[in-house]
Amino acid sequence: MAMNEGQPRLGCGRIIDDVWESIDRPASIHERTCRDCQSARAALEHLEAVTRSMRDRDRSDPALRPSRRVRAAILMVARAEIRRSRRVPLGTTPRGTIDISEQALTGLIRFAASTLPGVRARRCTIAGTREPQTSPAGPPSTAAVDGEDVRITLTVALSSQVRIPATVTLLRERVGTIVQAQTGITMQQIDIGVEDLYDV
């Protein structure tokens, strides 16, 4: 059969797509009397049944999954690349500077946020208060962050059951407290963006 761009039609003039779209419904008056439609419908119903069987079988078939080696290779590359993120200095000792990776800090901030019921932390960016504002969705800055001058921007989804102003205030306090306790960093500014509400 030629694979031209026009929709294939049955002898009665109907397009195959229309027969397929109505395959889950009882046959129409036309379909009950039209031999072309009856034949097409029976053929498509059979195809749909075998396709469904193949789809369900393939999904549960361990032979049709990539090996663990592939997964390990992907994660190894991902972890190696993420480790190259910026670092935030925490303090200086006689043996050198202690710092924390930006990824570790954003992980801690997401953790702090998730300790509040009804809060799902999404993206977090870290910058100095003197750096230009960047969107959490935008490309990360490459400049080093001054540990004395940290501003974070955190986007969250909130449960539709919580009061937004009170939760945002609590969230700001919780993030500031946990980050200060775990790293010694006192954040100068914590911007919270509520970008979504979810139903419980």
Added chain:
Amino acid sequence: MQGASRTALATEAPGHPAVLASAEALDDLDELTIVARAQNGDVHAFEWLLSTHEGGVFRLAFRMLDDYAEAEDIVQETFIAARRGLPDLAAPQAFTPWLYRAATNKCFNNLRSRRRHPAAPDSFDDEPVPGGSHGASAVGEAELRNQWDARGGGICQDPALRYEAEAQMQALACLVRAVPAGPRACWLLRDVHEFSYTEIAAIVRLPESTVRGRIARTRRILAEGMEPWR
């Protein structure tokens, strides 16, 4: 670490199970939140996306390329490229079609490369491939299934019914291989991976009307090919 005198603190904290597991399980979150976290460099979130989608991407690639090793390569290339491209994904809600778009493109590139090396020809848009794209492909899939069955993984049912069902699925797989790659991708994305027509149009970058036409023609070819089994 930036220098020998610096001491890294909690470098692995974002991906450390003890940190995240104590707060929440990713399975309890919506995919939009998980995609956003993966965009933010959270390895745990990326790993969740990998677990969720690696099987689907593999099955699409396997049905497109009919080669286990090449399908694995597509999975690896797709997810590594996806992780790098995630921060630039403007619409996180479109993550899944975006991922499959990358995988589909890589499959097309692989098939174009085969056409440049005609030892293994594969029709792309118009001409059906007689007998499937690879002569040995059916054997390859059958071998995979036999290995699984030998380990006791097969579905337990009446042997005669099971044989017939298996034979029909093998016949369908063979027919799918004979469909040109462009329509084959559209059909797989719709009837096997259950994307909407709009999503498929975005994945293959074609008008929705073209996608509908390709899928309808592929269904007709496959339905006619399955006639002897009815």
